[in-house]
Amino acid sequence: MYTGKQTWVFAKPPVIVSHATIVGPDEGEGPIAEDFDYIYSELDIGEKSWEKAERKLLEHAAQSALEKINMTQEQLQFYVGGDLLNQIISNTFAARTLGVPYLGVFGACSTSMEALALAALMVDSGAADNVMAGTSSHNCTAEKQFRYPTEYGAQKPPTAQYTVTGAATAIVAAVGEGPIVECATIGKVVDLGITDPFNMGAAMAPAAADTIKAHFNDTGRTPNDYDLIVTGDLASVGIPILEELLAKSNIQCGQGKLQDCGLMVYDIGSQNVQAGGSGCACSAVVTYGHLLKKVVSGEYNRILVIATGALLSPLTYQQGESIPCIAHAVSIARQGVK
């Protein structure tokens, strides 16, 4: 495998042979609802705590991805995943249910592509024939842990984002049918000093810009090589900042090519989601649910997904620290595309 400075270019690009997306009611009322495998009509997902609800979403997504290709838990070799909750409990408990060797990862909302990148590396290197990458988030678990329990009914400023309730998994394998993972760019921690947990988009935009620049530098590609360049959850506040940062580096994406999963999962005009979606599941359900279908159908030949993560800690920002951010990018293409 050739390795650019911070980019892995896979010699035998692993195949996403199955993927599943399970969401909650708000996502089920959004513009891409028909692309999800299952929509729960109630936020509690039939469970007694928000945390158990999130876990059930992830377990459902894991089971669904296995069933689609008639794979048993015993045939699945590894599970790589993480989530926003302390001790990444949704993934830990889902891994207990799956019963497969488990690598826990944490990159806040960048976890989706961190897990996919590592899963692809494991398959490409021959360390595994198949690996599942997964992640989840739930609006009420995230708000409770990072800001205020939703039951308080606290008001939010318009720069705030709305954590996606959902889970998504992808099974990556050495051979099979499906979109391929061509390369992955691992991000650095970037921190320009934003301290407001209600303005994640502004905090994360510089990390996204840093990883996009590194990706083009390492691979020699340009925006022309992609049909879509999509960030995880910069939402309406972060995207204009990213566009400005990229323009300063002479990276022009052109009209409509740069989009954001946080602006795709909801209709921010009619749904009460402030600046747009966020959370580990945001980039995951949009990518695995909506975008992969367009890659398979031929609408897109190749896309670059840059999952953005605000590594926000309630404790450190109470101690006066700013919010360090990171972004990991993965290039996904249709098989046979040059």
Add this chain to the structure above:
Amino acid sequence: MYTGKQTWVFAKPPVIVSHATIVGPDEGEGPIAEDFDYIYSELDIGEKSWEKAERKLLEHAAQSALEKINMTQEQLQFYVGGDLLNQIISNTFAARTLGVPYLGVFGACSTSMEALALAALMVDSGAADNVMAGTSSHNCTAEKQFRYPTEYGAQKPPTAQYTVTGAATAIVAAVGEGPIVECATIGKVVDLGITDPFNMGAAMAPAAADTIKAHFNDTGRTPNDYDLIVTGDLASVGIPILEELLAKSNIQCGQGKLQDCGLMVYDIGSQNVQAGGSGCACSAVVTYGHLLKKVVSGEYNRILVIATGALLSPLTYQQGESIPCIAHAVSIARQGVK
């Protein structure tokens, strides 16, 4: 690379070309104190919060490992690490300081070997020429987050363990001088229903047994292939349980071959540490500080380090859940050993 069911056997075993261990005052009074690179005499490490103290330990360990081989931050290609704190903040902030591409991982106290296994996979597969693996823990950050702030002076039962204050890093490279990483066995989540956060050894022992059995099954090795089989932090309660579980599977380690980092880092007879050491740094400082020296000196040809992790969440055990556990094993040998 040959892959056993859950074991990666590295074709060109990566070399641990540098490693550093930084500890606090209690570890500096323990029986292996002379093996550590630096001992802080005060628990606050000269910082204003326990969290900042832990971060400083890790930053010190990262810098020290680089300096030992005259490597600059710019030459370091990736950093893989995690810790016990929510949002793995010690590692996030240390990665911000390092400024290199960063993969955050979480496996509680198994994080040390999870990070080393992934670093070795990245180097073996050609995804990187060098990678730093790191972890940290601090007695006061862990107690505050998982049980009670130490300032409360709460009493502890004798089954409790004492979180190691320290940090350790290892730089893994494709070529160089030093011990080699031969193979790694990734553990499954094992949960036999222990719910007492003051009895981690009992909770983790079944996970250690599961991974050790898998390691021997996958590789065809036996305890005779190792000079030392060492668990991360089962301490005096967990080790007898592990011995019993292994004996039931007809795995006999023989006199003195099965040891535990939690029983090596302190003198549990004279130091007030209950059943022994724990925490992410426990297996890390003992392995990188104490054991690697014995591998290099020839006292050991080959060791198996099984880092054990209790994926304890204060929230889930308050919700009535038990403590899921995991263990990851890495085989380390002297170069040239057959």
